[in-house]
Amino acid sequence: MKILKFNLYTLLCAFMIAIVFNSCSKVLDEAENLSQYPPEGVFNDPSQSNAYLANLYSSSLPNSWPVNDGNSADESGGITGADAITPNSSRIFWPYQAIRKLNIFINSIPTGTLPDATKSNLVAQAKFLRAFLYFKTVVYYGGVPIIKEAQGLNDELKVPRNSTAECFTFIESDLNDAEAGLPPKYSGNDRGRIDQATVKAFRGRVLLYKASPQFNSANPYDNQYWATAYQANSEAKAFLDANGYGLLDKYSDIFTVKGNKECVLSIIGLNPGKTNLRGDDAVRPLSESKNATGGDQPIWALVQAYPMLDGKKITDPTSAYTYNEQSFWLNRDPRFAQTIVYNGAPFALSGKAGRRQYTMKNIASSLDAFGFAIQGENSYRTGFFTSKGLNLALPAPPTTSDYDWNEMRYAEVLFNLAESANETGNSNESLAALIAIRKRAGILPGADNLYGLKAGMNRTEMRTAILDEKYLEFAFEGKRYWDLRRHRLFATKLNGIHKYGMMATTVNGRTADQLTPADINGAAAYSLLPENFGYTVTELITSGAKAMVVPDTYYFFPIPLDYINQNPNLKQNVAWGGTFNPEL
Structure with missing residues (x-):
């Protein structure tokens, strides 16, 4: 029938x-x-x-990108x-x-x-x-x-x-x-409906969480659930491969090309009617937006995390490229330029050909500048913006982008497989997944064809490498906070940290109070380049808390008291004064 x-x-x-x-x-x-x-x-x-x-x-299902979800992690500004x-x-x-x-x-x-x-x-x-x-x-x-x-x-x-x-x-x-x-896979006008590919990929996510330290603190990486998670994610990858899914050749196209082969579960944008799922207006610099404050602003920790073009960390002396803080944008992982907008970087918003984004006081619009006594202490800037997922051609304020939100994409399945493979003695599959991700990113293979990855990583090193790579691959896609929570890494990664940005403090050797008409005219003509500026790492300016407070009690949130008051049979979690154990 x-x-x-x-x-x-x-x-x-x-x-x-x-x-x-x-x-x-x-x-x-x-x-x-x-x-x-x-x-x-x-x-x-x-x-x-x-x-x-x-x-x-x-x-x-989610209706849009998780804008500012990174505020609670180490991706973007904002202090918990x-x-x-x-x-x-x-x-x-x-x-x-x-x-x-x-x-x-x-x-x-x-x-x-x-x-x-x-x-x-x-x-x-x-x-x-x-x-x-x-x-x-x-x-x-x-x-x-x-x-x-x-x-x-x-x-x-x-x-x-x-x-x-x-x-x-x-x-x-x-x-x-x-x-x-x-059915195995929907396409065409039916794209966006749940199919077997969606179910298999999502099952892999569910079982990865089930095996995780979040739910198994007494036995985080040797419990029985990791084998089931590995099987589910292996099956998901094989099924997706057989049905035409895979990594897209160009990283930036994932977010701007609708219905590409990396999209497993998409929330479909449609113009008119269901537009601006990215929240372009909230993410753009305020000078190119309206009544928004620049969401998803990268912090210096994220900027530093991108490796050099050969895949080596910026601190690795064996890299073929020399890292310099005053030219931090040079010779980096290509995903850096496709995600991070820095002072002087090309950022052709609103169809403005040749436009560059400036963030220095008295050079940039005051709405975009990272400097002292500009926005006021309650409106932090980091010196960075992101271009990820934005429709640059839209005029300001942008309200008609019909780009989709990809709740699940093929790369996540690779990471889920990599994690579960590593915990079940199959780290060769983990390495293969990371190499595939880095190769697609445009990182150079190197003489050993490891794309900057360390040879012979042990289980712990591979686990760290997977999380570090996912941090970059999925920046601003709502993964980082939950990955750190899932691995119970709040104490080492978030709790007590301070957040920093990069402040452009001079142009051609002159401070913001010494600018010449040539400096101002150069900015107006977009002729000032990143290398014309000097930079200082600076803590975010805010009148609120400076240090993140992310205690271990956040590994499971408390049942809201309103619901407990309505239903006395609901027991509160043990970390919040109750008797219910939320772990397995």
Whole structure:
């Protein structure tokens, strides 16, 4: 029996606001009501069932890039101060309203009159979405209540937390069911729908977390779950390879070329209606934006982390390239120039050919400058911006970029395989994955064809190399904080650190108070080059806390007190004064 198809266009129409497509008007009119109070007969009608499912996609998956997620890690500016996370604040994720809608759909579709193959396909997509939400909730808190039946709107959620082990089992079961009901790969107008490739890749992510030190602090790297994670990620890579996925040749195209072979799970941008998923307006320098403050500003630690062109660290005396702090941009990993915008760097925003980005006081727009007594102490600058994922051609303020957000891409599967392979005695596969990533980046192979990687790394060294490489490959893609948390590295990587930027302090030997008309005119004509300036590493300017406060209690967040007050059967995590152990 043929599966009744609905394409991505229909999906998007169901949850885009203020757009008029004649072919989707009925779906738009019905989607909101269907998501809350599905009337009798909804699940007998294919268009109404698809409208309901479209709403579930919107409420279950991320809707955009995670702008400023790096503020809580060592990627970008922003200081996590004391009590940033408490039982009453921050990092709250409690998706039971969306789970209720998913349960309605999962339990109602089989009772309708749609063809059996259609029912199986729709339920499979919904089960993936439910697994996605439960996984994120477990990563936040550990075990949470497993609810499989849709409660009434007036029912009270008075159930206790399931163990973390039970939750992982439930998530894996939903993923297995989802995979059984889906085709191998969607493409064309159906791109963006959940398929087997998505499920397999995501299962690898889930099982990597299950094996991680976050959930197994007493036995972080020799527990039984690593073998299962390795098997899942091996299968995911093999399946993706067989179905045309792989690393894209050009790193920067990953974020600007829609539907490329690296995209496994994409949130589709569509112009008009679902645009600016990158948050271009929030990430651009304020001089090329509007009412935004320059999100995702790289800090000096990230800038330093990029290796030289031969893949060697900037501190490695065996590198063929000499690193100099006053010319820090020269001969670096090509991903550096495709991610980091520094003083004097080409940055042709708003279609301005030849435009360069300046950050020096009295040379740059005061909105962009990193210097003392400019923005005020509450508006930090780092001396850097990022170009990653931005649509440079859009005029200011940018609001119409239809670039996608890639929630999962092939490179993540390689990293997940590399980690699990390293912990199961298969470090040769880990090395192969890192070489593939570095080769695609454009790093030179070297005489040993190791692309700057150390030969004969032991297990600990390889583990560090994997995390270091992922730090760069996925900068500003919402991975770093969670990777450090997953490996329980807050104490060594985040807690107590200070954040720094690079301040351009002179131009042609003159300070900001000694500038000549030629200096000003050179900036206006974009003729001042990075090497015309002098630089000083400077701590970020802010009136708030200077040191990051990221204690070990953050490895699992507290259940919000509002929810505990509503449901006394919810037990708080042990690190937050409760009795519930969130580990396996």
